[in-house]
Amino acid sequence: MDFRRIEVIFLIVFFSLDIFLFLSFRNSQQLVSSTSTNTSTVTEMRKRNISFGSLDTKSGNAYYLGSQPDESLAQNLQKLRDQKINYEDVNHMVSSTLDDPIAVTDANRKTVMNNFVKKESNILFGKHYKYAPQLSTNSQMVYIETGSLGDVYDKTAQLIFSISDDEVVGYTQTYVKKLIVLHEKQPIKSEKDVITNLYANSEIPNNSKISYANLAYTKLLEAKDSTIYIPVWFVTIKNKDSKVSATKKVNAFTGNIIKSSTNGDNYSAQ
Structure with a gap:
């Protein structure tokens, strides 16, 4: 791998990121100054029948991460058994149809x-994935790639099983071999800051339940075949009457609400 070339690419990317961070910092000042009202906001949320567990007040730290595409999946396809495989070079994605579908129920499918x-003869690099109920539905089971730097909620690092008539019939898989730390760690917003800010911005309706609040990396942008990831809070809110869920996304560095996915994906939760 040409590390000099990677270094130059990331330097160009971070010139743009510096501008982005400066603008985001200005926009986030109001969020910082409002933290003193969090306690009263939590009380108000409970009065409006919004259910949630204990909210973590720890800010923590996270990174800008980067990756480059590789052929790890393509190079190991011969290890797979009892399935029909197709590999897409452009997306570096494995698509599989199982020879024998797997019977599952809601209770035992996990x-x-x-x-x-x-x-390994079923799934390549399977130990690097874990089940993500927040991203799954009745017809799909989503597994996300995870490692020492954190979880990745992104289509570039996911294993998605398709379910039809209570049977798992196949899957698609993408894989990031290595995530590279591009910048020293930076402070991020706490779970409590994020959720109270969502409520203050009318993103959490009355009579609802916060089902999940998870921190994970997702794609920010692509530059010269390299992918840049940022930490994002994924907050799933379920309406108690309609039982419909929606997932809100918040930039963990700035606290800004992401109105549309940074990578064009629309996540839904059951």
Whole structure:
């Protein structure tokens, strides 16, 4: 790998990121100054029948991460058994149809598929993935790539099983071999800051429940075949009457609400 070339690419990218961070910093000042009202906001949320667990007040730290495409999946396809495989060079994606569909129920599908994922002849690099109920639906089970730097909620690093008539019939898989730290760690917004800010911006309706609030990396941009990831809070809110869920996304560095996905993906939760 040409590390000099990678270094030059990331320097160009970070020139743009510096401008982005400066503008985001200015926009985030109001959020910082409002933290003193968080306690009263939490009380008001409960009065409006908004349910949630204990909110973490720890800010923590995160990174800008980068990756480059590689052929790890393509180079290991021969290890897979009992499935029909197609590999897409452009997206570096494996598409599979299982020879024998796997029967599952709502109660056992996590256990059954966790065992399936562990076997290398079933799924390549399966130990690097974990089940993400926040991103899954009745017809799809989503596994996300995870590692020492954190989870990745992004189409570039996911394993998605398709379910039809209570059977897992196939999957698609993408994989990031290595995430590179591009910048020293920076402070991020706490879970409590993010959720109270969502409420203050009318993003959490009355009579609802916060089902999930997870921090993960997702794609910010692509530059010269390199992908840049930022930390994002994924907050899933379920309406108690309609049972419909929606996932809000918040930039963990700035606290700004992301109105549309940074990578064009629309995530839904059951």
